[in-house]
Amino acid sequence: xxxxxxxxxxxxxxxxxxxxxxxxxxxxxxxxxxxxxxxxxxxxxxxxxxxxxxxxxxxxxxxxxxxxxxxxxxxxxxxxxxxxxxxxxxxxxxxxxxxxxxxxxxxxxxxxxxxxxxxxxxxxxxxxxxxxxxxxxxxxxxxxxxxxxxxxxxxxxxxxxxxxxxxxxxxxxxxxxxxxxxxxxxxxxxxxxxxxxxxxxxxxxxxxxxxxxxxxxxxxxxxxxxxxxxxxxxxxxxxxxxxxxxxxxxxxxxxxxxxxxxxxxxxxxxxxxxxxxxxxxxxxxxxxxxxxxxxxxxxxxxxxxxxxxxxxxxxxxxxxxxxxxxxxxxxxxxxxxxxxxxxxxxxxxxxxxxxxxxxxxxxxxxxxxxxxxxxxxxxxxxxxxxxxxxxxxxxxxxxxxxxxxxxxxxxxxxxxxxxxxxxxxxxxxxxxxxxxxxxxxxxxxxxxxxxxxxxxxxxxxxxxxxxxxxxxxxxxxxxxxxxxxxxxxxxxxxxxxxxxxx
Ligand SMILES: NC(=O)C1=CN([C@@H]2O[C@H](COP(=O)(O)OP(=O)(O)OC[C@H]3O[C@@H](n4cnc5c(N)ncnc54)[C@H](O)[C@@H]3O)[C@@H](O)[C@H]2O)[C@@H](O)CC1
Ligand SMILES: [K+]
Numbered sequence: 001x002x003x004x005x006x007x008x009x010x011x012x013x014x015x016x017x018x019x020x021x022x023x024x025x026x027x028x029x030x031x032x033x034x035x036x037x038x039x040x041x042x043x044x045x046x047x048x049x050x051x052x053x054x055x056x057x058x059x060x061x062x063x064x065x066x067x068x069x070x071x072x073x074x075x076x077x078x079x080x081x082x083x084x085x086x087x088x089x090x091x092x093x094x095x096x097x098x099x100x101x102x103x104x105x106x107x108x109x110x111x112x113x114x115x116x117x118x119x120x121x122x123x124x125x126x127x128x129x130x131x132x133x134x135x136x137x138x139x140x141x142x143x144x145x146x147x148x149x150x151x152x153x154x155x156x157x158x159x160x161x162x163x164x165x166x167x168x169x170x171x172x173x174x175x176x177x178x179x180x181x182x183x184x185x186x187x188x189x190x191x192x193x194x195x196x197x198x199x200x201x202x203x204x205x206x207x208x209x210x211x212x213x214x215x216x217x218x219x220x221x222x223x224x225x226x227x228x229x230x231x232x233x234x235x236x237x238x239x240x241x242x243x244x245x246x247x248x249x250x251x252x253x254x255x256x257x258x259x260x261x262x263x264x265x266x267x268x269x270x271x272x273x274x275x276x277x278x279x280x281x282x283x284x285x286x287x288x289x290x291x292x293x294x295x296x297x298x299x300x301x302x303x304x305x306x307x308x309x310x311x312x313x314x315x316x317x318x319x320x321x322x323x324x325x326x327x328x329x330x331x332x333x334x335x336x337x338x339x340x341x342x343x344x345x346x347x348x349x350x351x352x353x354x355x356x357x358x359x360x361x362x363x364x365x366x367x368x369x370x371x372x373x374x375x376x377x378x379x380x381x382x383x384x385x386x387x388x389x390x391x392x393x394x395x396x397x398x399x400x401x402x403x404x405x406x407x408x409x410x411x412x413x414x415x416x417x418x419x420x421x422x423x424x425x426x427x428x429x430x431x432x433x434x435x436x437x438x439x440x441x442x443x444x445x446x447x448x449x450x451x452x453x454x455x456x457x458x459x460x461x462x463x464x465x466x467x468x469x470x471x472x473x474x475x476x477x478x479x480x481x482x483x484x485x486x487x488x489x490x491x492x493x494x495x496x497x498x499x500x501x502x
Contacts, residue, residue, distance in 0.1 A: 001198050003222050004213040005427065006179045008124040008159045014178060014211060018203040026091045029177075029201050030059065034066020034095070036199030037151050037175045041071060041118060044173055045147065049114035050077045054106060054137055055096075056121035056155070057084040062092030063151045064120025065099040072101055081106045083121060083134050107133040109140060116149065117141050119169050123152035123159070124181070129166025130156045138167040150174040153183055154192045161393030162189025162415070170194070178203040182395050185217055185427040187415040215395065218418060218426040220496060223464045227500040228266055228454035239268025240453025243309040244446065245294070245327060246274040247317035247346075252282050254317030254345070254442040259289045260486035261446025262313070265465070266493065267453045273303065297330050304336035311340040311368070311453035315347030316442040324350035325357070331368065332361040338368040340452030340461070344445040348374050352381040355405075363406040369458035370407030373445050379411055399425050408458045410448070412441065416466050420459035428463075431470035432477070439482025444469045447489075468492055 006014060019026050041051060053068040055061035061082065072078040082103035086092035096103075111117065121134050130138065138156065141148060148171040153159050156168025159181035174193040176184065177200075183189040184196050216222050230239055242262040246255035255272055263270045273294040274282045282291050292307075294300045303309070312331050318324055324347050331341050343351075343358075351358040362370035372382070379401070380387035386397045398411040402419035411417045414436075416428040447469055451461035472488045473480055 001217070002179055003216045003219050004179050004208060005182050005185065005215040005217055006208075006211070006213060007182065007215070010211050010213060011124055011159075011178065011181065014203050014207050017207045017210065021204070021207065024202045027094055029203070030062050030091050030095055031066055032201035033063045033151070033177050033199065034070060036177070036201060037063060037067045037118065037149065038070035038074070040173060040175050040197055041067065041116065041149050042074060042076070044149070045116045048076065048116040050079060050111070051116050051118060052079045052081060052109070052111050053118040054109070054121055055080065055082045055103060056134065057086055057092070058122065058125045059090065059092050060123030060125065060151055061086060061120050062090070062095040064118060065092070065095040067118055067120065067151070068101050069099045080104065081109050081137070105133070106137055109137050111141065111144065111146055113144070113146075115146055117146050119148050119150040119155050119171065121155035126153070126155065126158060130168070131166065135167040138169055142170060147172040150193065152176050153181065157183050157189040157192050159183040161395070162186030163393065164188050164192065168192055173197065175199055177201045179208060180217060182215060182393065182427060185415060185429045186394055190415060190429060214423045214425065216424070216426045218428040218463050218467050220467065220499060222426060223456070223460035224496070224500050226456050226460040227464060227496055228451065228456060229497055229500050230266065236268035239266060240310045240450065240455065241269040241271070241307060242267045242446070242449045242453045243271050243273055243303065243307070243312040244449070245312070245314045245318055246272050246278055246282055247319050248275055249278040249281050251317035251319070252278050254439060256282070256285055256289070257439045257442040257482050257486070258313045258316045258446035258449070259286070261443035262450035262453070263289060264486040264489040264493070265447045265450025265454070267450040271307065271309065273300070297326055300327055300330055301334065304331070304334045304338065308337050309453070310338055311342065311449040312338060313342045313344065313445045313449045315344030316445055318346045320346045320349045328358065329361050332370065333364070333367070335366050339455065340369045340371060340449065340458055342371045342373060342445045342449045342452070344373045344441065345378070348372060348378045349381055355382045359405045369452065370405065371410065371448055371452070371458055371462055372405060372407055373410045373412060373441065373448065375412045375441070395425055395427065399423060408462045410462050410466060416470075418459065418462045418466055424459055426463050428466045428470055430467060430474060432474035434477055434480040435470060435473035437481055440473070440485065443482055443485040468496070
């Protein structure tokens with residue numbers, strides 16, 4: 001599936017430009033849209049006893065009239081219900097006039113078991129919570145458990161944000177057009193869409209390209225051209241060296257999980273940087289991963305100068321406080337050639353009282369690329385105003401945070417958003433609930449650093465790490481613990497390397 005995601009405004013602009021440039025006018029696009037939906041209804045529900053098509057007042061309803069006509073023509077039993085008449089002169093009004101069926105008022109909707117619902121109430125134009133007859137129709141259909149095929153979006157779901165502010169259909173299938181919208185991937189919207197089918201309705205790719213879209217579904221296509229593939233003549237330091245900061249003796253496991261994530265990503269060498277009092281416990285559990293003492297900023301400076309790590313991770317199990325801030329700022333200021341710095345967990349929390357110091361350090365000329373990996377609580381510590389702004393979607397919030405931080409933000413969750421300071425953002429959707437387990441985020445931080453160390457640009461490295469982490473966790477399934485993740489990376493990595501070589 002194409003990776004660009006269009007906001008409703010971008011989609012409307014694509015429609016407008018496509019209509020100007022041809023070959024289809026607005027009615028032509030609507031006929032194509034309706035044809036695509038009718039085909040999916042026939043394919044998925046060939047034995048439906050009755051299809052109820054529910055039309056709203058806008059062009060989403062217009063698509064519905066086309067669907068109703070086509071299904072009736074194909075011999076299916078179709079009932080048509082409308083909440084309001086389409087606005088005179090609109091494409092929807094033309095579609096309603098061309099439709100061989102007469103709509104009944106939506107208020108009278110009744111539907112029995114065995115029926116299928118086509119939801120053409122609201123699509124991209126939803127602008128407020130669904131109320132009145134439409135809300136009652138959604139409640140009736142939901143209470144009866146009837147399968148719903150949504151046109152473009154399930155009514156009640158915002159295409160821009162995935163938010164749901166009132167009643168909303170829970171579709172079995174959603175057929176959308178040209179490109180998916182953020183609301184198909186962001187929660188809770190994604191949960192209401194069911195299977196999403198993307199239909200080509202004749203909007204040329206060139207029209208989409210002109211829009212300079214900045215929002216994407218996270219998928220290998222997005223970053224595979226940058227994915228590291230070692231050459232035959234490589235050696236371990238050319239494959240990148242990652243430094244991971246360990247916490248004290250009672251909290252070293254998190255850094256080792258990160259170190260394994262970095263090593264399994266293909267980085268050539270990984271060093272755990274440990275306080276003196278935790279060297280013994282770290283040494284007991286490390287084999288291929290190196291270990292070095294770093295209690296003071298001066299020791300860190302010596303490591304950066306002699307070993308020239310290409311990426312670092314600070315945060316997992318590190319402890320919150322001055323030391324985390326000093327070490328982070330020292331790495332960001334070092335100019336030792338490190339390409340990236342991943343700040344996770346305690347590393348993020350340590351800057352809650354002075355986020356500006358972090359953001360300025362990341363903005364300085366020659367600083368390593370900063371990648372922040374906050375879950376919701378950590379996000380709110382660094383960006384309290386953005387976190388409490390109810391009107392912002394997770395996408396908008398993450399984008400603003402990245403611009404402010406001068407770094408890539410991985411806003412974690414079941415719908416992880418990866419945002420870059422240049423305005424690009426990707427939404428991840430291949431995860432599974434099994435990934436919500438202690439230490440899972442530590443492995444992710446290590447994976448990001450491992451890919452950064454191999455020369456991947458920060459946004460691409462972050463997107464690739466999130467996707468791989470989610471893919472590995474979903475394939476592993478129930479019973480996953482964080483220790484399983486690094487070991488389960490190689491098959492996924494092998495597929496990506498093979499695809500990147502092609
Ligand atoms: N030429 C085009 O623009 C095309 C549009 N298409 C379809 O058109 C849809 C977008 O059409 P529209 O922009 O007309 O938008 P919609 O049909 O989604 O709804 C817009 C109408 O509903 C009203 N409305 C919004 N939220 C409401 C609420 N909660 N309660 C009551 N009324 C509400 C609006 O004021 C407006 O009149 C797409 O989702 C897609 O299905 C497709 O036919 C492809 C071509
Ligand atoms: K709809």
